[in-house]
Amino acid sequence: MSTLKTIHALSDPFAWSPDSSDEVLESVRAYRLGRLREQLVMHECPAIILYDPVNIRYATDTSNMQIWTGRNPTRYVVVFASGPVIAFEFHSCEHVWRGVDCVSEIRSATCWNYFNAGPEAARRAGQWAEEIADLLRTYSTDLCVAADRLDPEGVYALEKLGVRVVDGQAITELARCVKSPEEVSVMRRSIAVCESGIQRMHEALVPGITEQELWAHLHFENIKHGGEWIETRLLASGERTNPWMQECSAKVLREGELLAFDTDLVGPYGYCADISRTWTVGHVRPTDEQRHLYSAAHKQLHFNMDVLRVGMLFSEFSERSWKIPARYARNRYSCVAHGIGLVDEYPSIAHYSDWTSGGYDGRFESGMALCIESYIGDEAGGEGVKLEQQVLLTDAGIEPLSTFPFEKAWL
Template sequence: MSTVRTVHAMTEPIETSCNGGDQVLENVRTYRLGRLRGELLKNDCPAMILYDPVNIRYATDSSNMQVWTGRNPTRYVIVFASGPVVAFEFHNCEHVWRGIDCVSEIRGATCWNYFNAGPESAQRAQQWAAEIVELLRDQSADMCVAADRLDPEGVYALQKLGVRVIDGQSIVEQARCVKSGDEISVMRRAISVCERGIERMHEALVPGISEQELWAHLHFENVRYGGEWIETRLLASGERTNPWMQECSSKLLRAGELLAFDTDLVGPYGYCADISRTWTVGHVPPTDDQRRLYAAAHEQLHFNMDLLRVGMTFREFSQRSWKIPTQYARNRYSCVAHGIGLVDEYPSIAHYSDWESGGYDGHFQSGMALCIESYIGAENGGEGVKLEQQVLLTEAGCEPLSSFPFESTWL
């Protein structure tokens, strides 16, 4: 029999407008902008241009067509370390800033990407750069600006006007990596919506439906309760669970085979819920092979959760993490753990076997939200098991943020 589950009651939604008197969101906005400005000062950088819609959301809590503007750079924000926040918004969209008090000025965006500017792209970029330089001169004697994402034409245009452009993504990632208590409170709301979607998938998991149809249940609950989008489509069944990273298809589910998924869900208020579970189709008892795979994945996940402590280096955690048996090593997951906030964030902790080619060091800090990862599937084997738990790192260790149960009867 499968583990008995109870859907958690939804907590009352947070008002999305500061003018509505919601102190939690007001605190979150103040904290996040303060973190970003603190990192700018630490890096002796007077200002940053933000184009990444997730970074704009972090700095200002403003959202406008996030997925579309992620590939069409048509809105941007300049944050000064010791000065104003100036927003440059897409055509006739100034209204999206209602109720957001951190912005001193809203202007129309100068769009110089090829879709908007065509062969006039270089000329528009020069106009854009001139406006940026005018703002910089008003606020700082240092003609330096950080940028999170900037196409080459924009970099060239700023450099022609004497501006030094530095990488801004590292600055934002460092700002985002430590969460306030209010941020965690809002993240828990997104996770509760995600777990409603997981429960809905659990109830719908019967032979004969397609992977895509099952995945739609997660989307439904997310959108229904104010969620925003899902970054991947990682749901697979049967032989498609090994190797991992196969997105959902029209394949019909068969009784008794494994079904695994990774939510990668951006829920209410822009926070991510990144949870993985593995079940059998029809919730029938697992085979001995399925049970062995699941037990290994469960052990890896919980061993690494128990190991992690504040102050530990990334390298030490990687080196001491659960040793993957040889038959599963080739198909290991891409990392041991990673940060989580509005989306997947710094840090990403490489397996120790990958350390020389992909690892980097740092220290775990109290207040980091993290996802601990596990995937177990033999090279050239049959099925595989994917598990992932979202946690908060405190002085006492890892506190689970996601509460959807594991298949304890399989262990």
């Protein structure tokens, strides 16, 4: 058995499943809905309309065609801070709520996007707004509602009825940013599935296949084990690794060139596993330049993991983070670190050089799940190295959640 296989055999990634413990999922559901309601109270907002499929999943643990409904606003949920959860479900899809106890009532969704309503969109938006306003009058003394995502026609229709609409993104992002122990246990399941896909890619990485063929192995393992979807296609080889953010293509892999990827995988139960590694095609000995790039990326990643502490301001972490050498600064990654949960989440920590234009402050809390980022690529060209580690921030420090090994022999 290879060293890589031995590492994963020591901890069977599929030995634990929430299917065998209803208490785990019940605890996760109660915690998440409680967090959302706490934020509604803190923001002095009586209710929120959720259209984002990820936020609906967070509040209710229901899922229905997430990618499709992310483009087509055809299901939504109204959550009251002190009151019911009302679900508005797409045509004949009430069955997705079976076994979910948090919802008080399931109604048919009023769809007023142009695909569904055509020239009747404005009229149907008015009908939709009347129903929302009636709920607010029934369960609240304040005609105010937050919305995580709402097209202008809906805002206009609510305002005509005297309803004040406020942005709900802060409410949902702040609710999602601190994880319960049960949430972390479910997240570990997705990470285990993701790492089984990474191992599959590692074993399939031979010259002559395309980037897309290699990427398909990650999708296969995710779907095979109950995963859901992948947000991006970030896998590149050779000269396509620099600059970063190039999606996989039909390019054929050549022996000895670098291969880098970023999983962005939404696995079982909707939790994201966001892991990056870089290898050589064929797993041959790297060149001196490849080792130099990898060593810098590995140093950046682990330096920043060592710096991070509970209670630290975002700006302090950014200022104290690893100083990127000038030749790599232009092609730096978009952030130093970001939150992770069902998908990428608040906060996103800007590089200190970008702080004036793109930074915002806050404070790190125990229970935050985070992804520490590194990308090293020379602005003059050549190859680049992408590394990323998913971690849990605790009072005792950083606990790695992703365990797939780095190329220690390259350091």
